[in-house]
Amino acid sequence: xxxxxxxxxxxxxxxxxxxxxxxxxxxxxxxxxxxxxxxxxxxxxxxxxxxxxxxxxxxxxxxxxxx
Numbered sequence: 001x002x003x004x005x006x007x008x009x010x011x012x013x014x015x016x017x018x019x020x021x022x023x024x025x026x027x028x029x030x031x032x033x034x035x036x037x038x039x040x041x042x043x044x045x046x047x048x049x050x051x052x053x054x055x056x057x058x059x060x061x062x063x064x065x066x067x
Contacts, residue, residue: 004060006043010034012057019049019058028058 006027010044015033025042028035035058037043049058 001059004035004045004062006040006045006049007059007061008035008037009057014055014057016054018052018054022048022052024048 013035015030015035016055017030017035019035020028022031023046024046027037027043028037029038030036045060047060050060
């Protein structure tokens with residue numbers, strides 16, 4: 001299993017921006033009404049985005065089933 005990484009399921013994302021607002025390192029941003037992981041190298045894996053996302057569209061884990 002790979003190191004923990006930030007993953008996003010864009011199909012579930014409604015673009016509310018809650019995750020962007022809670023990210024202490026400004027890793028995320030909204031583009032075309034969806035969240036994007038703009039600066040993955042800045043992520044400290046604090047889990048605030050995962051905790052706050054009302055759509056469960058973003059998570060920290062070892063692998064991603066999304067393409």
